[in-house]
Amino acid sequence: METFWEVILRTAAAFVLIMIIARLLGKQTVSQMTYHDFVVTITLGAIAGNFAFNTYYHLWHLLTSLLLFSAIAYFLSHVSLKSRKSRKWISGKPTVVIENSKILEQNLRKLKLTLDTLNQELREKDIFNIEEVEYAVLELNGRLSVLKKPEYRQVIRKDLAIRTAGKEAFPVELIMDGEVIHENLRRHPELGEEWLNRELNKRNLTLADICYAVKGTNGKLFIDKYEDNIKKPIDKE
Incomplete structure (x- = not known):
């Protein structure tokens, strides 16, 4: 029974430590898995797993290993941030695999990347003809x-000389799950609670009616109510 409670406490401690370490290492480790990040993630996961349930290892030894490896990972991240040469060695560098619709087979071999995988990646970007590709x-x-060749790129407003009405702002979330996000209102004094209350009164709404409210990039207030009034909603399993 004592071992059971020890595993519970160690698992909780491992979870908290990994969360703290992930925040210290930054969002890049979570969102972009470079060589360095891959090694860090795998190793930290293995150490944390042993920390959580392997009672044969001494707790302080595992904790020392976890903290030391995290410190090394943080140091390497800092070095790669400051030095471009170090960054190439630690994280690697991008590799061109297609140039002017020509597949660079030698680079594919270096990357251990097959033509099947390359074609799959292209199809996922709605590219079925390699002749459309300037660079990959x-x-x-x-x-x-x-990067597609110019003749295969989509037309944008600038190409058609269509002027935009003005600069779009970042959306501001105002209400979520029926609760006002006061922090966002404080960051935008031009809004404020009085403004929000007026807008709700215009629509005969209360906070209890609203699931989500946001001031969009176009400056308009979007409100999603709990009552959607959809007679036959689509129900995806």
């Missing part, structure tokens, strides 16, 4: 970035 680059996180 395999990024540090393993994703493929593609």
Whole structure:
């Protein structure tokens, strides 16, 4: 029974430590898995797993290993941030795999990337003909970035000389799950609670009626109510 409670406490402690370490290492480790990040994630996971349930190892030894490896990972992240040469060694560098519709087979071999995988990555970007590709680059996180040839790119408003009405602002969330997000209101004094209350009164709404409210990039207030009034909603399993 004593071992049972020890495993529970160690598991909770491992979870808290990994959360703290993940925050210290930054969002990049979570969102972009470079060589460095991959090694860090795998090793920290293994140490944390032993920390949680392997009672044969001394707790302080595992804690020392976890903290020491985290310190090394943090140091390498700091070094790669400051030095471009070090960054290439620690995280690797992007590799061009297609140039002017020509597949660079030698680079594919270096990356251990097959033509089947390359074609799959292109199809996921709605590219079925390699002749459309000007450049294709395999990024540090393993994703493929593609620059199409000019004649295959989508037309944008600038190409059509259509002027936009003005600069779009970042959306401001105002209400979530029926609760006002006061922090966002404080950051935007031009809004404020009085303004929000007036807008709700105009629509004959109360906080209890609202699931989500946001001031969009176009400056308009969008409100999603709990009552959707949809007679036959789509129910996806």
